[in-house]
Amino acid sequence: EAQVTQNPRYLITVTGKKLTVTCSQNMNHEYMSWYRQDPGLGLRQIYYSMNVEVTDKGDVPEGYKVSRKEKRNFPLILESPSPNQTSLYFCATRGATEAFFGQGTRLTVV
Amino acid sequence: GQSLEQPSEVTAVEGAIVQINCTYQTSGFYGLSWYQQHDGGAPTFLSYNGLDGLEETGRFSSFLSRSDSYGYLLLQELQMKDSASYFCADRDDKIIFGKGTRLHILP
Numbered sequence: 001e002a003q004v005t006q007n008p009r010y011l012i013t014v015t016g017k018k019l020t021v022t023c024s025q026n027m028n029h030e031y032m033s034w035y036r037q038d039p040g041l042g043l044r045q046i047y048y049s050m051n052v053e054v055t056d057k058g059d060v061p062e063g064y065k066v067s068r069k070e071k072r073n074f075p076l077i078l079e080s081p082s083p084n085q086t087s088l089y090f091c092a093t094r095g096a097t098e099a100f101f102g103q104g105t106r107l108t109v110v
Numbered sequence: 111g112q113s114l115e116q117p118s119e120v121t122a123v124e125g126a127i128v129q130i131n132c133t134y135q136t137s138g139f140y141g142l143s144w145y146q147q148h149d150g151g152a153p154t155f156l157s158y159n160g161l162d163g164l165e166e167t168g169r170f171s172s173f174l175s176r177s178d179s180y181g182y183l184l185l186q187e188l189q190m191k192d193s194a195s196y197f198c199a200d201r202d203d204k205i206i207f208g209k210g211t212r213l214h215i216l217p
Contacts (some may be wrong), residue, residue: 033205040118042209043153043197058204090152092205097143097160099205101152 002027006091006102013081013109021076021105023091031094032074033058034066036087037104043090049074081109112136114198114208121214122188130183130211132198142174142181143199147210153197156183160201188215 004025013019025032033048035058045058049068063085065077078085086109091102114134122128132142141160145153157165159174159181171184185192195210 035207040209043207045204045206048204056204094201094205097141097158097201098155099143099145099153099199101154104152 002100004091004093004100004102006089006105008105009103010106011108013107015082015109016080019078019081019107021078021089021091021107023074023076023102024072025074025091025093025100026072027093027095027100028071029093029095029100030071032068033092033094033099034064034074034076035090035092036060036085037090038087046076046089081107083109085109112200112202112204112206114200114206116196116198116208116211118209119212119214121216123216124188124190126188127184127186128188128213130185130196130198130213132181132183132208134179134181134198134200134208136200136202136206138202139176139179140201142172143201144170144172144183145197145199145207146194147197148194156196158201185213190215190217 030051034046035043047066049055089105116132143158144156147153157172174181193215197210198208200206
């Protein structure tokens with residue numbers, strides 16, 4: 001079954017404590033991306049990757065890092081989380097015409 | 111810059127037809143996709159228009175006019191389970207999404 005798997009699904013953390021949200025896909029897609037979703041703002045792209053070792057900034061990259069060392073994994077790293085990064089995060093991959101999303105990670109930074 | 115504009119909310123009656131419009135301003139446009147998202151869930155793919163015209167998938171249809179930079183999603187025979195947010199998206203390298211249209215369905 002085609003899957004995009006994110007972990008964790010829920011996370012509460014404190015300001016400044018580094019965290020990583022993992023994303024893995026089993027579809028052998030080259031393209032992967034991270035979005036954050038906030039009420040009234042829709043899905044805003046944080047970073048995307050067109051292939052292994054190739055990453056680019058999206059619309060809201062500040063405060064985030066990513067890496068793409070292998071095709072199936074695309075972790076999102078928050079080196080020093082702040083309360084304004086409290087949000088719902090989605091990882092996605094894309095086939096020819098269709099994007100596939102992970103289940104989402106609800107992050108709260110206190 | 112790239113942007114996709116869609117209404118923030120639409121209300122319709124169960125059993126009726128509703129149209130959700132999307133206008134776009136993008137460079138290197140490939141095609142227009144539509145996604146559905148229920149509260150608490152992930153977006154799921156509904157349809158894609160790479161060429162002008164109408165694409166039909168069951169109760170849902172999607173239309174694209176490249177000359178007008180415009181598309182729409184048409185939902186027929188509305189059911190309560192169709193209450194959700196709907197996003198148009200530009201299928202380019204970055205996959206830019208509109209802000210979404212919240213569809214409210216009245217019994």
